[in-house]
Amino acid sequence: MRETKYWALNLLAGLLILVLLAQHMAVMQLDGWLEKWLADWIPPLSWPGLVERGTNLIQMVSYVLLLGLGLFHGFYGLNKILAEFIQGDQKRRIIRLGCTVMGILLFVVGTTVTVGFYLVNG
Amino acid sequence: MAVSEKTMRPSGILRWLGGGRRGLEGYLYVIHRISGLALLMFLMMHVFFTGVRLLGEEAWSGLMEMANNPVLHFLEYLVYVAFAFHAVNGLRLIIIELAFGIGPPDEPVYPYKGSIHKQRPLMLIAMVIVGILIFAGGFDLVAMGH
Secondary structure, eight states, rough: OOOHHHHHHHHHHHHOOOOOHHHHHHHHHHHHHHHHHHHHHHHHTTTOOOOOOOOHHHHHHHHHHHHHHHHHHHHHHHHHHHHOOOOSSHHHHHHHHHHHHHHHHHHHHHHHHHHHHHHOOO | BBBBTTTTBBBBBGGGOOOGGGGGOOOOOHHHHHHHHHHHHHHHHHHHHHHGGOOOOOHHHHHHHHHSSHHEEEEEEHHHHHHHHEEEEEHHHHHHHHTSSOOOOOOOOSOOOOOOHHHHHHHHHHHHHHHHHHHHHHHHEEEEOO
């Protein structure tokens, strides 16, 4: 039952990531197209572009959400792949714990940076 | 090559090399996993590299200057390719998981029409979308110089 719940959460996370990451990827990777279409376009990797996005509350919240969802989806998948190659419940539990700890650590680091930047420059 | 004694088929990660009975969809399954692992690796690096912005404009501009080279631009494009594939193929898998796009159940009349066969149009549509997205990103990189 718990596994089904995680699986459903994983699918839901995938769908939400699709929406949030599509927006992020369009800004970052299709910037040549956006520059043609938008009059007030600021290069996304320039400092002004970074400040513009990083100090927008909605953008900041969406980045934190995307980070959390991405880490959950990614480490859930990694855990499932590793579990296929590893025999034994104890070893699988260690792998699951490792994935969880890594995910939480990266979430804390990423959230500190995102919220910190918002507070310092906002 | 390591093989399973019971089935005489490659075991472990070597099984990823073949699509098996699922054919093309089997290869997509493998590419989905590889692209997912690549995206997770990138996300881990991304969290640390973007942290440099907390050190201020000078540190950020220095990092961007260092990253402004053709090799890194190409690697960044590969991340985009992995995302485009993983996202669209993942959406296809979710659609199938929710039992859409596979048609209603029908009588098992010979010659049998397997579920893979029924899903194929959806797979082809998904791969065309992936192709368009990869082309758009490639055009952005090569022709627009971004």
